[in-house]
Amino acid sequence: MRSNKRRADFPGPSTNNGAAARDVAVLADAVAIGLQRLHQRRKLDTEQPLVSVDYRREAAAAPFQFDAARALLHRTGCRAIPRSSRSALYAVWTMTDRDMRVACPQCHPMPRENKPERPVDPTDVFFGLISLVDQFGSILYERGKEYRGTIRGKQMERSLSGLIANLDQKQKQGMTMIMSAMDSILSTLNSYNQRVGKDGNTNGKRPLRDGAQVSRGRKKR
Amino acid sequence: MVRSGSGSFLPDREKGARMQYLRTESPERGLAGNTPIYSFAWQPKRSMLYAVDRLVRKHRQAVSKELGPLVRAHYPALIDKDEIEYPKMLELSTKMTMAGHACSEIAGFQFDGHRLALSALYGGCCFLADSFIDEYGEAVAREYIDRFELLLTKGWFEIRNEREQLFYAILSRIFSRRDVLEPMLRQAIFSLFLAQKRDVVLRLNAPTFRALPRSRQLAMLRQCARDRGGHTIMVLTCLLAPHVPLRYQHLIFLAGALFMFIDDHGDCSADWRSNRITYMNQVRFPELTLGGIVDATMRKLVTGLPDNPGKDLICTFLFRYFVTRIEKHALEQKKGGLSWAVYE
Numbered sequence: 001m002r003s004n005k006r007r008a009d010f011p012g013p014s015t016n017n018g019a020a021a022r023d024v025a026v027l028a029d030a031v032a033i034g035l036q037r038l039h040q041r042r043k044l045d046t047e048q049p050l051v052s053v054d055y056r057r058e059a060a061a062a063p064f065q066f067d068a069a070r071a072l073l074h075r076t077g078c079r080a081i082p083r084s085s086r087s088a089l090y091a092v093w094t095m096t097d098r099d100m101r102v103a104c105p106q107c108h109p110m111p112r113e114n115k116p117e118r119p120v121d122p123t124d125v126f127f128g129l130i131s132l133v134d135q136f137g138s139i140l141y142e143r144g145k146e147y148r149g150t151i152r153g154k155q156m157e158r159s160l161s162g163l164i165a166n167l168d169q170k171q172k173q174g175m176t177m178i179m180s181a182m183d184s185i186l187s188t189l190n191s192y193n194q195r196v197g198k199d200g201n202t203n204g205k206r207p208l209r210d211g212a213q214v215s216r217g218r219k220k221r
Numbered sequence: 222m223v224r225s226g227s228g229s230f231l232p233d234r235e236k237g238a239r240m241q242y243l244r245t246e247s248p249e250r251g252l253a254g255n256t257p258i259y260s261f262a263w264q265p266k267r268s269m270l271y272a273v274d275r276l277v278r279k280h281r282q283a284v285s286k287e288l289g290p291l292v293r294a295h296y297p298a299l300i301d302k303d304e305i306e307y308p309k310m311l312e313l314s315t316k317m318t319m320a321g322h323a324c325s326e327i328a329g330f331q332f333d334g335h336r337l338a339l340s341a342l343y344g345g346c347c348f349l350a351d352s353f354i355d356e357y358g359e360a361v362a363r364e365y366i367d368r369f370e371l372l373l374t375k376g377w378f379e380i381r382n383e384r385e386q387l388f389y390a391i392l393s394r395i396f397s398r399r400d401v402l403e404p405m406l407r408q409a410i411f412s413l414f415l416a417q418k419r420d421v422v423l424r425l426n427a428p429t430f431r432a433l434p435r436s437r438q439l440a441m442l443r444q445c446a447r448d449r450g451g452h453t454i455m456v457l458t459c460l461l462a463p464h465v466p467l468r469y470q471h472l473i474f475l476a477g478a479l480f481m482f483i484d485d486h487g488d489c490s491a492d493w494r495s496n497r498i499t500y501m502n503q504v505r506f507p508e509l510t511l512g513g514i515v516d517a518t519m520r521k522l523v524t525g526l527p528d529n530p531g532k533d534l535i536c537t538f539l540f541r542y543f544v545t546r547i548e549k550h551a552l553e554q555k556k557g558g559l560s561w562a563v564y565e
Contacts, residue, residue: 025394026294032393033386040379050376055407068451069478071471084440087416087448088474090408090455092467099467117404 059091063113066090072104075113080106093117261512263519265537273537277315280322280337284314287341291394296387314344319538320480321457324473326531328462335398336461342395343457349388354421355495362421373414399460406459413456416448424497442500450481472525476535479518480542486511487546490553508547515543 035050065074067081069088073095074081081089094114095103103109265273292299292307300307321340325332353365372378380386401407423430423445430438454477458465465473485492485501492502504510519536526532 025397028397029291029294029390029393032397033380033389036378036380036389039377049374051402052375053373053401053407053410055404055411058404059408066467066470068455068471068474069447071468073467084444087412087419087444088451090405090412090470093404095467102467102471 055091061115062091062093062117063115064092064095064109066092066102071102073099073102073109074104075107075109078104078107080104261516261519261540263516263523263536263540265533265540269533269537270541273319273534273541276322276534277319280318281311281315283337284311284318284341284344287338288314288345288391291345291390292387295390296383298383299387310345310348313348314341316480316542317341317344317347317457320454320476320535321461323531323535323538324454324458324465325461326529326534327469327473327526328458328465328531329527329529330462332461339395339398339460340457342391342398343460346388346391346395347453349384349391350417353385353388354417355497359425363425366418366421369414369417373411395460403459403463406456409452409455409459412448413452416445416452420445420449427496427498430498439500439503442498442503446481446485446500447478450478450484451475453477454480469526472522475518475521476539479514479539482511482514483539483543483546487549487553489550508550511543511547515539 039050060076063076065076065078065081066072067074067085067088068090069085070082072080072085073092076091093116095109095111097111099111288311289300292310299310318337318340321336321343322332325336330336350369354362368378378385378389380389395401399406401410423441430441433441451474454473455470458470458473482501485499486507489499489502489507492499501507501511519539522532522536522539526535
């Protein structure tokens with residue numbers, strides 16, 4: 001199987017070299033850097049992780065380990081894995097018949113031992129995202145209003161409108177769906193926050209009497 | 222005698238003549254025309270060497286187009302300083318882009334603009350991350366390792382200067398172009414970090430390390446270089462291709478390790494100056510040792526990789542890289558040390 005058909009498998013965004021895409025990338029850079037700066041200034045909860053790349057905990061539960069240095073697929077815990085290969089192991093959840101070619105002759109891993117790959121828990125990602133939105137959402141909101149009024153902001157708005165206008169029908173539908181989902185997620189979150197806020201469980205923040213919250217040392221608008 | 226891809230195996234009787242030169246007769250500039258070819262068991266075709274020369278030039282331009290605006294926006298001093306650092310960054314990124322091109326093709330994917338951008342960004346990211354660890358002394362290296370660990374486990378990175386801002390901007394571009402929570406990619410990134418950490422720890426604990434038997438020292442250093450190179454190219458491959466069969470992953474890992482051995486030999490003098498011990502500057506006969514590793518790895522790549530343009534590209538580029546790095550090594554010895562990647 002080659003090229004065009006398999007390109008569709010690629011889980012990244014498609015290539016777009018337009019000015020709008022460049023502007024969005026520049027904006028994304030600024031948001032990413034801004035987020036770190038907020039964290040640096042202790043405006044964000046320092047205990048909350050932004051994202052964790054470390055996969056060691058999950059990897060330990062995988063049924064197989066692939067020794068990339070020696071081309072051998074082992075069962076997890078196989079005693080034939082040499083010490084020198086431990087730093088070159090990759091956790092594998094499913095093996096195919098073709099992988100039998102690289103199966104360890106000592107532990108004989110078999111495809112019937114496959115386990116479904118433990119996916120990234122969407123609730124982890126969701127609550128991570130919500131935690132951030134919750135913490136600096138108001139800052140973004142105010143900045144957004146200010147930025148929109150500037151010349152650069154207006155240019156960006158036009159670029160984004162152009163970007164959205166260039167989406168095909170299916171992409172537009174997808175975007176509308178995401179926006180409405182976000183909308184309902186945020187309103188659900190708001191009511192959730194108001195309820196649990198009364199119990200003091202407010203993502204590291206002190207609840208106010210009317211259900212609004214206060215960031216550490218900073219009042220929310 | 223085996224034939225495959227762009228090159229061919231020589232008969233057994235010629236295998237011993239590793240370091241003999243065969244001069245090509247090309248009217249074009251570049252490695253294919255001006256540089257002696259080492260007589261390994263596997264030789265690239267001349268036409269492939271010319272094609273790789275052209276591709277290097279093309280990718281270098283694309284890399285400059287991708288990284289240039291980012292550098293100007295976040296760390297303009299890197300360009301304005303009028304030093305060799307920015308061109309060096311472009312060269313490393315070009316190397317990464319060539320490797321990325323080959324790995325995409327090996328996995329059966331077209332090397333499109335998106336993959337090219339990812340490769341260039343990853344090259345820039347590696348260049349800066351390496352410089353943080355290698356160029357500011359041991360205490361700073363230790364601190365960066367701690368900060369990288371926080372970045373990878375919690376996602377937080379305190380940006381202290383423009384150079385770090387550029388690093389983080391490049392990193393966030395990579396993260397926005399690719400789902401970094403994909404398990405193989407996560408493992409490759411973290412394994413690369415652990416390999417870098419081991420390398421720094423070896424340097425910081427030099428007296429303890431020196432107390433070990435020599436054979437153990439060499440084994441540890443060789444494993445460290447293998448892992449640094451192997452995981453570097455695994456990260457690149459996972460960024461560019463979502464599904465790669467295990468047997469090819471192994472060969473790609475070996476190719477990455479070979480890049481690292483070649484690099485360490487090329488940087489031998491610079492590493493000595495900065496008290497950095499590597500496998501290649503500890504072995505008694507480095508050129509012969511490297512020749513043996515190149516020969517054995519190329520043999521595995523030629524026989525194991527699928528017959529497609531990716532195999533031709535990675536084998537020819539590795540060969541070319543080896544030759545230019547041998548030249549770099551000789552230049553450094555003659556001129557008393559240049560920390561400069563020589564490609565042409």
